[in-house]
Amino acid sequence: MEAQPRLYADDLAMCVLCGGCKAVCPTYDEELSESMGARGRVRLIRELNAGRLRPSEELNERLFSCILCGACSGACPLGVHIPEAICKGRGMLSGSDKKRKHVRSLLKIATRWPDPAFRAIRMAKHIVLPFLFRHGMIPFVPELPDAPFRRSEQVLRVNRRRGRVAVFTGCSVNYVFPHFGESLLNVLRRFGYEVILPKGETCCGAPLRNLGLEKEAADRALKNYRVFSRLKVDAILSLCPTCTHSLRIDYPRLIGKGLDRAMDISVFFADILDKTSSIMKSAVYHDPCHLRYNLSVRQEPRDIIKRAGLDLLSADDSGCCGFGGPFSLSFKDLSVSLRKRQAERLSNSGADVVVTSCPGCILQLGQEITDRPVLHLIELIEEAYCLRTEQPSLLVV
Numbered sequence: 385m386e387a388q389p390r391l392y393a394d395d396l397a398m399c400v401l402c403g404g405c406k407a408v409c410p411t412y413d414e415e416l417s418e419s420m421g422a423r424g425r426v427r428l429i430r431e432l433n434a435g436r437l438r439p440s441e442e443l444n445e446r447l448f449s450c451i452l453c454g455a456c457s458g459a460c461p462l463g464v465h466i467p468e469a470i471c472k473g474r475g476m477l478s479g480s481d482k483k484r485k486h487v488r489s490l491l492k493i494a495t496r497w498p499d500p501a502f503r504a505i506r507m508a509k510h511i512v513l514p515f516l517f518r519h520g521m522i523p524f525v526p527e528l529p530d531a532p533f534r535r536s537e538q539v540l541r542v543n544r545r546r547g548r549v550a551v552f553t554g555c556s557v558n559y560v561f562p563h564f565g566e567s568l569l570n571v572l573r574r575f576g577y578e579v580i581l582p583k584g585e586t587c588c589g590a591p592l593r594n595l596g597l598e599k600e601a602a603d604r605a606l607k608n609y610r611v612f613s614r615l616k617v618d619a620i621l622s623l624c625p626t627c628t629h630s631l632r633i634d635y636p637r638l639i640g641k642g643l644d645r646a647m648d649i650s651v652f653f654a655d656i657l658d659k660t661s662s663i664m665k666s667a668v669y670h671d672p673c674h675l676r677y678n679l680s681v682r683q684e685p686r687d688i689i690k691r692a693g694l695d696l697l698s699a700d701d702s703g704c705c706g707f708g709g710p711f712s713l714s715f716k717d718l719s720v721s722l723r724k725r726q727a728e729r730l731s732n733s734g735a736d737v738v739v740t741s742c743p744g745c746i747l748q749l750g751q752e753i754t755d756r757p758v759l760h761l762i763e764l765i766e767e768a769y770c771l772r773t774e775q776p777s778l779l780v781v
């Protein structure tokens with residue numbers, strides 16, 4: 385039987401305020417203010433929990449300024465799960481948080497009826513997207529595809545079947561980067577995997593939880609659990625580490641059961657891809673926070689890049705891209721500052737191409753790095769194993 389996650393109140397009680405978490409917190413590093421760092425936030429939630437602090441605008445700002453990157457938890461000698469406590473704290477504050485009220489309303493609607501919401505936005509994109517951007521409800525105006533990636537239930541069969549996997553598409557791939565999804569299907573099928581895209585997938589719940597909407601996040605979690613837990617598959621693959629983290633780690637906290645077959649594509653492909661040498665370029669890898677800190681996946685994507693024949697260079701001390709979903713809306717300056725720092729570290733490596741595993745990081749870093757490609761790992765795999773037939777190379781800007 386799997387160990388049950390500890391309750392966040394027990395975690396808060398354990399904290400001895402040593403400050404180990406503060407040392408690795410990217411927002412503390414930028415602001416150098418105790419209440420804008422991990423230890424300060426833990427203390428604030430403890431006071432809020434005990435009724436010694438009341439909800440206020442200032443308290444909201446401190447708790448919502450966390451990126452939920454997870455760097456702090458790994459640094460805590462007592463294993464306090466700080467992002468979990470912060471999500472709970474946000475839940476307690478959400479009623480008093482006027483600044484993000486409209487984003488919350490929009491998100492509740494968009495995650496309940498995602499396809500109609502996408503179609504409505506798509507139809508009036510020249511009006512709606514600039515409006516949402518002007519009113520701080522999206523961090524930038526994205527390019528939208530003509531249609532979502534997932535349209536209906538699909539089972540993609542192969543001739544000589546090596547295995548069977550399900551794909552958890554996630555909203556960013558479904559509505560912003562459908563070509564990442566196409567690349568994943570292409571690679572899986574070429575390597576002999578039957579793929580199922582089940583009917584009924586919905587938002588993983590992370591953006592809702594991020595805003596303190598625990599009840600709504602649990603509702604989406606339960607829907608996804610019902611859809612994916614009944615499938616007879618070897619793995620549930622996602623191209624977004626935030627989705628994978630939700631399915632595996634957050635669902636047991638939200639609904640008492642998780643999808644433990646959910647995994648990042650780099651873990652799945654680690655033993656499947658042979659060595660090839662089709663690409664004579666250098667690359668640098670950007671670690672998405674949820675993959676690195678919360679799912680402890682660091683080596684697998686790097687091994688794949690090397691096996692794909694690229695020269696893997698290292699960047700000075702890998703950092704956060706500063707996206708963090710709603711964080712980039714509420715704390716624009718801080719988000720841009722983190723983004724610039726990380727883009728500079730990656731660019732200074734001198735690599736021909738930047739590779740990462742998260743659509744959010746690609747959106748964020750792609751605004752800063754324009755002189756070389758910023759690719760998802762699945763695009764690199766598709767190109768390196770010569771599976772992109774008759775399409776231009778992705779390795780030139």
Ligand code: SF4
Binds near residue numbers: 466
């Ligand atoms: S590292 Fe852990 S014990 Fe130390 S202040 Fe942070 S949460 Fe508390």
Ligand code: SF4
Binds near residue numbers: 408425450
């Ligand atoms: S999750 Fe990240 S930003 Fe938030 S307190 Fe922890 S280290 Fe700081």
